[in-house]
Amino acid sequence: MADPVSSRFLKVLNGTPSSPIPIWMMRQAGRHLPEYLELRGQAKDFLDFCYSPSMAAEATLQPIRRYDMDAAILFADLLLILDAMGLDVRFEKGVGPIVENVDKEADLNRAPVEMAVQRLSPVYETVERVRGDLADDKALIGFCGAPWTVALYAIEGRGGTDKSSARSWAYSRQDLLKALLDRLVEISAHYLAAQAKAGADALTIFESWAEGLPSDLFQTLVVEPNAALINRVRELGVTVPIIGFPRGAATMIGSYAQQVAVNGIGLDTAISPAHAIKAVPDTIAVQGHLDPVLLIEGGTAMETRVRELLSAYDGRPHIFNLGHGVRPETPIPHVERVVEIVRERA
Numbered sequence: 001m002a003d004p005v006s007s008r009f010l011k012v013l014n015g016t017p018s019s020p021i022p023i024w025m026m027r028q029a030g031r032h033l034p035e036y037l038e039l040r041g042q043a044k045d046f047l048d049f050c051y052s053p054s055m056a057a058e059a060t061l062q063p064i065r066r067y068d069m070d071a072a073i074l075f076a077d078l079l080l081i082l083d084a085m086g087l088d089v090r091f092e093k094g095v096g097p098i099v100e101n102v103d104k105e106a107d108l109n110r111a112p113v114e115m116a117v118q119r120l121s122p123v124y125e126t127v128e129r130v131r132g133d134l135a136d137d138k139a140l141i142g143f144c145g146a147p148w149t150v151a152l153y154a155i156e157g158r159g160g161t162d163k164s165s166a167r168s169w170a171y172s173r174q175d176l177l178k179a180l181l182d183r184l185v186e187i188s189a190h191y192l193a194a195q196a197k198a199g200a201d202a203l204t205i206f207e208s209w210a211e212g213l214p215s216d217l218f219q220t221l222v223v224e225p226n227a228a229l230i231n232r233v234r235e236l237g238v239t240v241p242i243i244g245f246p247r248g249a250a251t252m253i254g255s256y257a258q259q260v261a262v263n264g265i266g267l268d269t270a271i272s273p274a275h276a277i278k279a280v281p282d283t284i285a286v287q288g289h290l291d292p293v294l295l296i297e298g299g300t301a302m303e304t305r306v307r308e309l310l311s312a313y314d315g316r317p318h319i320f321n322l323g324h325g326v327r328p329e330t331p332i333p334h335v336e337r338v339v340e341i342v343r344e345r346a
């Protein structure tokens with residue numbers, strides 16, 4: 001486990017502001033790093049890479065070595081859980097993930113919960129390996145996808161759609177959608193608990209597709225399943241802090257923060273600090289939210305924005321991050337410069 005005193009990241013998640021402010025970046029591992037691309041070339045395919053504890057552990061550690069981030073995020077993918085449930089998941093070059101569509105109740109029950117959780121064992125081994133190699137002041141973040149975001153891939157077969165098919169299930173196939181979300185809550189809870197047991201110091205729930213939902217569906221598809229997942233994780237005895245990332249929650253961010261028992265909340269690119277400060281209780285750490293496109297641009301505009309974000313959350317528990325993941329074309333010196341500015345401000 002990381003040391004809760006020397007880890008700035010854990011200190012902030014426990015509600016105490018830190019100086020300097022801890023920093024990590026979503027998708028800090030991966031395609032913008034030449035050392036990742038080299039390693040990735042050794043794997044048969046992306047799933048094979050994720051299920052190889054030695055390669056996944058190495059990819060997790062690469063951004064810590066290069067940038068000295070305060071937290072490492074487990075290298076895996078939120079779609080592994082669908083693979084473990086027995087659905088066909090593929091990652092196509094240039095296309096992204098393609099998932100076999102769920103169409104009936106039997107599709108949800110191809111693997112019993114214990115079997116699905118067991119199939120993800122290589123991930124727990126990755127966690128153990130990384131924790132064994134990390135310094136005490138560096139935290140390791142485990143993660144899963146939130147039920148709605150994962151369900152969306154299982155219903156639509158891919159991400160980046162307008163989500164209308166999945167949303168239409170909320171009106172016309174409510175029972176099947178509810179069964180899918182409940183199933184994902186149960187498997188994800190055990191998956192997160194196993195990551196915590198293996199040594200994850202904190203957990204993140206990625207709700208990458210919260211955007212565009214009417215408020216009643218935001219409540220039933222995002223808030224309730226996220227809250228149920230955290231309750232279940234706690235019932236399983238997990239005590240480590242949890243960060244929620246309801247990307248695209250917009251004006252409903254406050255509703256999420258008040259009803260989902262998170263210790264930290266990931267803010268996306270579109271939320272203004274003024275809104276976040278009002279909407280999120282100050283007992284919850286805020287994490288955000290430099291535009292990943294500005295990170296590609298770099299220069300004075302980027303530096304000014306980094307400083308603005310640091311000042312905006314002055315006095316509050318704050319973890320510096322991006323509003324979404326690092327993009328493949330991001331220049332390494334820009335990431336280095338952001339880390340430098342964040343550290344200088346101590």
Ligand code: CP3
Pocket residue numbers: 026027028029030031040046073074075076077078079091095096097143159206208325
């Ligand atoms: O540094 C890290 O963030 C750790 C690893 C990580 C990956 N995926 C590796 C990955 C994490 C935390 C994820 C989560 C994930 N996966 C999310 C939630 C976060 C977010 O970005 O909103 C989502 C929506 C996915 C699903 C997914 N996986 C998509 C849409 C894609 C294709 C698009 C893309 O960005 O490549 C992936 C593939 C993927 N996951 C890659 C990596 C490094 C690229 C695959 C490769 O290297 O060939």
